[in-house]
Amino acid sequence: MYAVHYTQRAAKSIKKLPRDVQLRILDSIDELAKDPAAHMKRLKGERDVPIFSHRMGEYRILFTLNNAQLVILVLNVGNRRDIYKAL
Secondary structure (H helix, E strand, O other): OOEEEEOHHHHHHHHHOOHHHHHHHHHHHHHHHHOHHHOOEEOOOOOOOOOEEEEEOOEEEEEEEEOOOOEEEEEEEEEOOOHHHHO
16 A cells, blocks of 8 residues: 655645545545556656546546655645646
């Protein structure tokens, strides 16, 4: 199982969401920590560190993965229409 860490931006984004959505997202992140390969899609673009997306309804969870240390770093969480503009 992977350890999950949140950036300050991701934590702030989650806190802004309605309570029921927050709980669904946190449950989804727990599932992601168990088996990230089954739930991720790599985003296109040239980056030093690949960024992945996890779909949860109309929301997206953007994260990076460190397989050597078994760590998932959640970068941002938000609605699909806005989340990719912040990259």
